[in-house]
Amino acid sequence: MTRLAAARACAMAALVLAGAAAGTAPAGAQSPTSTRAAADARRSGFDDMSPQTQAMQRDDTQNPAMLFVADGEALWRRPAGGEGKSCAACHAEATTSMRGVAARYPAFDAPLARPVNLGERVNLCRTRQQRAEAWRAESPDLLALEAYVALQSRGQAITPPNDDRLTPFRARGAQRYRQRIGQLDLACAQCHDDHAGNRLGGSTIPQGHPTGYPIYRLEWQGLGSLQRRLRGCYTGVRAEAPPYGAIELVELELYLASRAAGMTVESPAVRP
Amino acid sequence: MARTLVTVPQGAKRGEIVEIRVLIAHPMETGFRAGPDGQRVPRDILRRFTCRLDGEVVFAAELFAAVSANPYLAFPLRVDRAGTLTFTWEGDGGFAQTETATLAVS
Numbered sequence: 001m002t003r004l005a006a007a008r009a010c011a012m013a014a015l016v017l018a019g020a021a022a023g024t025a026p027a028g029a030q031s032p033t034s035t036r037a038a039a040d041a042r043r044s045g046f047d048d049m050s051p052q053t054q055a056m057q058r059d060d061t062q063n064p065a066m067l068f069v070a071d072g073e074a075l076w077r078r079p080a081g082g083e084g085k086s087c088a089a090c091h092a093e094a095t096t097s098m099r100g101v102a103a104r105y106p107a108f109d110a111p112l113a114r115p116v117n118l119g120e121r122v123n124l125c126r127t128r129q130q131r132a133e134a135w136r137a138e139s140p141d142l143l144a145l146e147a148y149v150a151l152q153s154r155g156q157a158i159t160p161p162n163d164d165r166l167t168p169f170r171a172r173g174a175q176r177y178r179q180r181i182g183q184l185d186l187a188c189a190q191c192h193d194d195h196a197g198n199r200l201g202g203s204t205i206p207q208g209h210p211t212g213y214p215i216y217r218l219e220w221q222g223l224g225s226l227q228r229r230l231r232g233c234y235t236g237v238r239a240e241a242p243p244y245g246a247i248e249l250v251e252l253e254l255y256l257a258s259r260a261a262g263m264t265v266e267s268p269a270v271r272p
Numbered sequence: 273m274a275r276t277l278v279t280v281p282q283g284a285k286r287g288e289i290v291e292i293r294v295l296i297a298h299p300m301e302t303g304f305r306a307g308p309d310g311q312r313v314p315r316d317i318l319r320r321f322t323c324r325l326d327g328e329v330v331f332a333a334e335l336f337a338a339v340s341a342n343p344y345l346a347f348p349l350r351v352d353r354a355g356t357l358t359f360t361w362e363g364d365g366g367f368a369q370t371e372t373a374t375l376a377v378s
Contacts, residue, residue, distance in 0.1 A: 066277055067275045221300075
């Protein structure tokens with residue numbers, strides 16, 4: 001047996017052990033992913049966090065993202081734009097009307113003939129229905145409303161829409177996920193598929209499932225979107241990051257959502 | 273007004289120790305960082321947090337530049353009597369915010 005084969009065998013054994021451990025975990029060990037089948041090797045970034053950071057996410061009184069959620073709830077009820085309508089004027093209570101919405105984005109927008117993510121959907125609603133100005137990408141108001149809407153899907157399974165119009169975009173996202181880019185000549189898949197669970201500097205490389213966006217990232221000291229995270233990786237491999245809202249990023253989001261299909265929405269999550 | 277989340281357990285018995293939790297939205301800008309223009313960003317941090325029960329200080333903390341953004345503080349409090357808890361944050365640039373919560377005894 002070559003060394004590589006031996007290492008693979010060890011890794012397989014470790015996976016089997018991990019599966020067995022997950023199967024026999026006590027009922028008290030709550031993880032947002034604990035309901036998943038033990039055969040599913042996918043792990044949320046939550047599973048690799050320190051117990052302290054996990055506690056921060058589990059407890060809404062500790063989770064700083066809940067400050068943004070409170071802002072988002074206020075924005076939901078505040079009239080805006082030329083129509084003088086609030087989100088609630090059309091959608092009524094978000095707790096019922098927005099249930100499961102974040103779990104299926106990005107989704108196809110017919111007038112634009114392209115997929116849009118949740119933040120873009122909020123801005124389209126602002127410009128089309130409220131006749132208000134679109135919020136700047138990563139602006140506190142946009143993130144707050146996104147966090148409030150995403151919270152309504154917490155605990156639900158990620159369910160990308162079964163829409164044929166999305167297929168070519170998703171395929172391009174999948175291709176982009178495997179394409180080497182930047183001065184470091186690295187593809188997303190090389191870290192997040194081949195080396196997930198290993199360490200990069202002091203951090204565990206996550207599998208890269210977008211289960212909790214928008215996230216409160218301790219490194220950012222604030223809330224941020226999946227596009228901010230993706231752009232961070234582009235910079236990390238020393239590639240030029242596409243601007244916010246670029247179709248390249250939405251296609252990647254679309255692929256990542258299909259890759260994480262069935263995993264539990266944790267929004268708004270905390271990450272290190 | 274900064275957004276705050278204050279958690280005061282209700283229905284505690286007299287003499288019981290409860291945990292009070294407070295979270296406030298604040299950038300906690302250290303004053304050591306440079307902005308995009310290369311100039312130092314002026315310090316903007318919370319300096320002091322005080323919790324009073326009907327005017328009497330029951331907990332106070334001094335905060336410094338090393339404290340992260342959106343500070344979260346949790347502290348134990350023995351419930352001897354019912355009353356009104358007042359939480360005050362004071363910081364740079366004349367920042368001052370006060371929140372109140374009722375402390376009930378069962």
